[in-house]
Amino acid sequence: SQTIHQWPATLVQPVGSPLSLECTVEGTSNPNLYWYRQAAGRGLQLLFYSVGIGQISSEVPQNLSASRPQDRQFILSSKKLLLSDSGFYLCAWSEGPAMEQYFGPGTRLTVT
Amino acid sequence: ILNVEQSPQSLHVQEGDSTNFTCSFPSSNFYALHWYRWETAKSPEALFVMTLNGDEKKKGRISATLNTKEGYSYLYIKGSQPEDSATYLCASLTSGTYKYIFGTGTRLKVLA
Numbered sequence: 522s523q524t525i526h527q528w529p530a531t532l533v534q535p536v537g538s539p540l541s542l543e544c545t546v547e548g549t550s551n552p553n554l555y556w557y558r559q560a561a562g563r564g565l566q567l568l569f570y571s572v573g574i575g576q577i578s579s580e581v582p583q584n585l586s587a588s589r590p591q592d593r594q595f596i597l598s599s600k601k602l603l604l605s606d607s608g609f610y611l612c613a614w615s616e617g618p619a620m621e622q623y624f625g626p627g628t629r630l631t632v633t
Numbered sequence: 634i635l636n637v638e639q640s641p642q643s644l645h646v647q648e649g650d651s652t653n654f655t656c657s658f659p660s661s662n663f664y665a666l667h668w669y670r671w672e673t674a675k676s677p678e679a680l681f682v683m684t685l686n687g688d689e690k691k692k693g694r695i696s697a698t699l700n701t702k703e704g705y706s707y708l709y710i711k712g713s714q715p716e717d718s719a720t721y722l723c724a725s726l727t728s729g730t731y732k733y734i735f736g737t738g739t740r741l742k743v744l745a
Contacts, residue, residue, distance in 0.1 A: 553731065564637075564737035565677075565722065572731065580732055611676070618731050619665040621679035 523548035527612045527625030534632055540585075540599040542628050544612030547593065552614040554595040555622065556587055560608040571595060572618075607632045637725045639736035646713050647744050653709045654739040656723035660704030664728040668697055668708055671738070672719040680708075680721075713743040 524547045534540060546552050556568040567580045569587035577587050584603060588596045595612055609629050613622040638657045646652050658666060665684045669677040681690045686701040694711045710717055720738040727734075 555733075557735075565724075565735040567733055567735075570731045578731065619682065619684065619726055621667060621682050622669075622677075622733070623679070624676035626676055 525614055525623055525625040527628060529628060531629045534602050536604055536632055537601045540602050542597040542610055544595040544625055545593055546614045551592060555613040556597050557611040558608045602632045604632050637734045637736040639723060639739050641739060643740040645742045645744060650713050651711045652713055653707050654721055656706045656736055658704050658725035660701060662727045663701045665726040666699055666706050667724045669722040670719045671722055677722060715743045715745050718743045
């Protein structure tokens, strides 16, 4: 069966510090991968998606970036965090663009 | 409609009551609509993936309908139970993109 891992679960970082969140999927190959953020009082916002290794599409201009170094690994990064980057970050995968998404446990990021 | 809108924002019902929520989405270039249930301290879990106008799907006491021409979907819960308490999210996918647009959700609380 398929499993999605995401870490860390919680993170408190000062403004201006770097960020690296990792997501890995097991039990499937060539998944579509997604990064979402839920800011306080807001809905889930798609940040990045990837349909293959090295293929990243960005939906929202910001100081975040994503990479997919391996088929089942998706990394969200920032060189310098802003206060507005605080939120709950979810990684998800699907077998295809219209198919149901499976979400990871999420990372609660607080930028102080 | 340019965004995905859900109503009501929150809802309290008594155990045994039936209830329904609305998801409104852009009808032009529609490709798929997803419903998810998001329980506190858990990850969102897919309920339904709907693609065809007139689609009706059912899972236990929960069912959903889809009207792609007018851009809305209804989620129904029959005989609500306390374990149905969660936030219910819908997400719309436009054809030719991988960009899911999520609504802000309907927060359901079922009182025993």
